[in-house]
Amino acid sequence: MKLTLSWLKDHLETEASLEEIVERLTSIGLEVEHVDDKAALKPFVIAKVLTAEKHPDADKLRVLSVDTGDGKPIQVVCGAPNARAGLVGAFAAPGTYVPGIDVTLSVGKIRGVESHGMMCSERELMISDEHNGIIDLPGDAPVGTSFATWAKLDDPVIDINLTPNRPDATSIYGIARDLAAAGLGTLKNVAVAAVPGNDPCHVKVTIEAPELCPGFAVRLVKGVKNGPSPKWIQQRLIAIGLRPINALVDITNYVTFDRGRPLHVFDAAKVKGDLVVRRAKEGEKVLALDGREYELTPEMCVIADSDGVESIAGIMGGEHSGCDENTTDVLIESALWEPLNIARTGRELGIITDARYRFERGVDPEFMVPGIELATKMVLELCGGEASETEVVGYAGHAPKIVSFPHAEVKRLTGIEVPRAESLDILSRLGFRPKGDGDPVDVVVPSWRPDIDGKADLVEEVMRIHGVDRIAPQPLGSHDAVNGKILTTLQIRTRAAKRALAVRGMMEAVNWSFIPAKHAELFGGGQPELKLANPIAADMSDMRPSLLPGLLAAAQRNADRGIGDVALFEVSGTYEGDGPDKQRRVAAGVRRGTAKLDGSGRDWAGNAANVGVFDAKADAIAALEAVGAPVDRLQIETGAPGWYHPGRSGVIKLGPKVVLGHFGEFHPRTLEALDVSGPIAGFEVFIDAVPEPKARQTRTKPRLDLSAFQRVTRDFAFVVDKTVEAGALTRAALAADKKLVAGVSVFDIFEGASLGEGKKSIAIEVTIQPIEKTLTDEDFETLAGRIVENVKKQTGGVLRG
């Protein structure tokens, strides 16, 4: 919403400076986004051309001697065809920034002749498109004074970023009312007098869609002369960014801004028969005033005559019946439209107009008739003619809202004490009418404030006018205790997993929650309920079923930038369905190239190898350990999902049913489909699937029992079938004596012809912890025998000879 300072002062008697006005507007909720104080026009002064001689070396240039008011003529080279002795125009001295050509002037030589400034055209000052010659002012314009001030072009323009709840502030009058209420002056009384008509309006109006049009006023003015509007109207319209068209159209725009009352004018000669307000027919077309043709639907409201659509109701008039300089009879329309319908129609057609801006917020119904009176008065004044009576159709009148307002509500919600009289006075100045002295008091809401529904709305009115900055901050009551744990288990796990993975040299990515459909399908997603109806791009269409496609793509993007050794992780949501319980919390990571835990690339102490399944496995277990999973009870099995390499991947389980994650290298077909290359391995663990630990009664750790006897280790090597898993063998060794065997680790895997076809050797180190006594050689023999026995029983392995 734009306005100029002088226009505001039409409605507001005030001594306040521009700065004060701007500051107050923002503080009462009419946020000033920009102020153009027209400082750019200040350097231009009125100057008189004393002599104009032909340039010695250029036919089209003239050398002027210019009087800028100080009696010392200045030499200026000028190419304008109208440059002549005696012309009075606008002069820019060297050092002046000329906005229309985006140049700061300096003294220059033009074809060998020095030029000390410039006589400007209107386009060069950006006050119009006129560029056929330099500005040519009346001979009595005062030489040496500011051109902008003389031409009334220095009127500051204020641009307000209006919130959608304030239709009353789409009018300059309404803004003046707010400022007056805030104590910045007095609102001028500009009541609109009715203009009597000579005869009934002969164009009749029928409303066939009353649900979209709660009122319609129309009036005919015959015998008008429609030329350009007066300069003062044109200047105001230009200042707020509108282009003057002709007097009739300019009047509608003027009233739109002045009073927030959009109007439309039809050339009555071009309207055939009576007018009807109805829904458009499916596919009905109209050529609008912007020169574009729009196809309409029955969801949209139009004003039609017997030829068809003449106007898109409340949004834009039709080209056919628009007013031009030949218009002699004009139909003025002032109507009410259903805000939601206007908003939807405007959006669907993609039309943004000043009328739509107001109608979709809600135009004051009680100003429908005064609006047409005001417009008629202006038409008669500016264009002459004879007015008919006003025809009003379908308007049932306005039943004002009444809000019960307990005054204590101001203090309760804002914390500040505003005296009751002052609160009610503020409301009265804004046009509210408190009825009586009771408390709560019934407050009648003015017709221009459709946004006011309840007492909280009235508190806001009092607060914003009384002054938000007068509310002193008050500490929120203490919770009177040391704050306890404030994170949920899942939040704690999320943080822990992130830090644990970052500590392993990985970098945290935040990838899109939506991924290409193809990627989603590859990772078990792509369900219809997880597809966006309106994705922002075709490749951001499906909610991700896994964090891996995003991470794999991110790793590849880095590789494509020349950084192939990357380790990335993400701890975030994945989606199995559209219900709140179907959003999972997952930690995932990928390593590419040689991005191993210890570092990547070549090194004098040993080059990093390519990443593989065991890097991913280590990351997965580290993440699970960080989130509190019972790592000693995890089971590792084969059978990871299809996007992994079937022989180089695993599933992490807790018991037979709970799957905590997967890890591995990837299936070549998956990588190919994702356009990802290079050695790459990754994992995904479901941190929301880890069972909640039992609540403990005490933080005391269990007692530490240290054995008095030294632990010893014994090595065994078993020959087993190639298919035997190391995990099975170590489990067998551990189970041989649960008391004495404290640990088993695998220290060598060997395959060779010497072992026989399909065989391999697994070497383990068994840690034995004597408990009650130092073990004798015989004891060791017995234990070793049991280990060999159990391994044989469980895996078929025999001690390697």
Added chain:
Amino acid sequence: METLENSLMADIAAASDEQAIEAVRVSALGKKGTVSELLKTLGAMSPDERQVKGPAINGLKNRIAEALGARKAELRDAAITTRLAAERVDVTLPVRQSPSERGRIHPISQVIDEIAAIFGDLGFAIAEGPDIETDYYNFTALNFPEGHPAREMHDTFFFQPDEKGERKVLRTHTSPVQIRTMETQKPPIRIVIPGKTYRQDSDATHSPMFHQVEGLVIDKSANVANMKWVLEEFCKAFFEVPQVKMRFRPSFFPFTEPSLEVDIQCDRSRPGEVRFGEGSDWMEILGCGMVHPNVLRHGGLDPDEYQGFAWGMGIDRIAMLKYGMPDLRAFFDADVRWLQHYGFRPLDMPTLFGGLSS
């Protein structure tokens, strides 16, 4: 005897390593060593002779033993010196960087931790909710009227309608969690809600996915004055400045009444850098207000009994303001050069006692 001593001393001096000195020791002081043999002769001597020879032989033994020890120590020192020289390496050779120094936490995660640290101190808990929401939680319960522009396809991501014709949405703000919290928890409520949010928007400062933090206080007295205090304390703590100047402007949101927008005073005169607590620019930083009576009602609370305030701000935005990232899009690109530069070291945990950032 003097000849023997000279000869032994010469042998000791000539011994060039620990083995050689051991050989000399054995030859002199071993069971059958020359000096040991001399000592054995004492037994057969007369007392008078022993009186004379005894001290002489024992003296010889002691001198030889002492010389042996001294030479042995000398040789060990020499051996160590030689070994050390041989073991010398080029210590300027680089070592690999520790993984905990290489890893990075994304600025969004770090800032969420910072927010949690501050609000934890003020007695708030952290709440969360799902990204995929119903129309009810995202709009209706938050007092968005039918036909509000946010309910249109050009602002909000929708899913395909289900069999009942209802379309789920990607939440456009974290505010649905306000309702979800009120439904499950009786006041007093003090929560902050960080999370992902989504809107149909994409340019240097808008991203179709972004992060918001929402705050909600509900009890029987929380008011605008308390809200101003909480937000000013937060901004001071978050931006780590002793003072901030904030401007609360009346504004409009469907879910609050009264509603306010908040600007923070700052200095933007240095390119690429924003300083808070000084300067003369105002920058919009958050929206807030008293929870709308209709929202309280939708949460099952009587607006005449309970009241409170809520606010929301962009996590990505305050991260950009505090740490100076110029472009929001880079947050979601996983460029390791960006992560390395703007990310945080894994062990840099934001705390109030140690400072949020170092």
